[in-house]
Amino acid sequence: MERDMEAAISSSKPTTDRKDLILSEIKRQIWLAGPCIIINVFFSILQIISIMFVGHLGEVQLSGASLATSMAGVTGFSPMVGLACALDTLCGQAFGAKKYSMLGVQAQRGMVVVCIVFIPVTAIWVNVGKILLLLKQDVAIANEAGIYARWLIPGILAFGFHQCEIKFLQAQSIIFPMVLTSGITALLHLPLSWFLVMKSGLGSKGSALSLDISYILNAILLGIYIKFSPRCKNTWNGFSKEAFRDLKIFAKLGVQSAFMVCLELWSYETIVIASGILPNPDVQTSVLAISLNTMNMMYTVVLGLGSVASIRVSNELGSGQPRLAKLAMKVMMSIITVEAGVACLGLFFLRNIWGKLYSNEPEVLDYISSMAPLISISAFLDAYQCGLSGVARGCGRQKICAFINFGAYYIIGLPLAFVFGFLLHLQGKGLWMGMICAIFVQLVCLIITTIMIKWDKEAINALKRTGTEVSAPSNSLEMTQM
Incomplete structure (x- = not known):
């Protein structure tokens, strides 16, 4: 059967002109x-607004909430975001294969796994202060952080459900309803945070509660749309x-x-923590935190592209069109080249x-100015890896990416960061240079693994993943239920 599938896929050539396909x-x-x-x-705005209001309560409250x-x-x-990324593969390929009923089933499996993971997450958040x-x-600050984390617990389950809903809709290219619901939630979050933080007497606990309500509202609004939309x-x-x-299978x-x-993510948090034991830790930590925040803002864009x-990629592979999947990858990397170049030069x-x-503070401003070229380089490289990681998720190759990330960041990046930062006395710049080395590796x-992808085999x-087989070689894949 597999030889028949290979023959059918190899013979399935798009009849449309290549230029038209690219456009x-x-x-x-x-x-x-x-x-x-x-x-x-809009998602980023929710946390920014909540932290912004806490900043008006005092330094300890701001530090604890942050x-x-x-x-x-x-x-x-x-x-939770990572778990839902399994649906990039499963829902995307099922939609391409026209196994439409499986999208809902896979999304529900994601929600079941989210409920399971919710238990250990709750245990950790209850003890954040002690940790x-x-x-x-x-x-x-630790006590304040512990209180804030406990008040965040009700929102994490809704957040996990919402991530599954997002992947479910994205796989079908249903995007604009999510823009509407997230926009409504972001607009309501501003007055909600103001009331709960500044007027209700809850203080920083009101900030966490406002996030809970917004995450729950997001999940409910999308759930209503999914339930009743034609x-x-x-x-x-x-x-x-x-x-x-x-x-x-889903959990794996x-x-x-x-x-x-x-x-x-954990590697970046590690260097921010490590900056606290450098000389002049207030400046070092502030600059590294600002640098990471800047990277996260730029990452918001490339995450969407990923x-x-x-x-x-997942849709085309699921429909048995490996050449179109490969074309989609090439087009996306071209778009990322333009976006990353403009953003980093800016x-x-x-x-x-x-x-x-x-x-x-003049000292902080000078330091950030000197860090900007390093941030630009790392953001440019990170844009490419984000795009290629998206391609890998579309293929279902998360395992190899996890090994690559472990090796790049924990075997090469972090050790070099500590060498540059502490042994060579380059301080914050040295820590960030280690991260650049990690992203480069x-x-x-990722480039090597992408080049080695056998697109016919991925199709x-x-x-197979969607329970589909090719009945006979032909110019267009004829798929049937196994």
């Missing part, structure tokens, strides 16, 4: 990318017992996706102005 793919990806980026921006948010991102939010005290953090009538047939079957891919996402790469030329958005490995794997 069509560019239009499709740009149409998808804009909304995906906007959605990511530290709790960082801990929550590392131990909860990022793993920070063990890490020798300031007592007042566009989802074939892909969502209500809750099914099928969701509890083959959880091991989900864990690989989570490590793929988290290993990189999502589009996953959508297009940051470089605005290096003397950018720091003023964060601080008025990561990118080289076969996608067909």
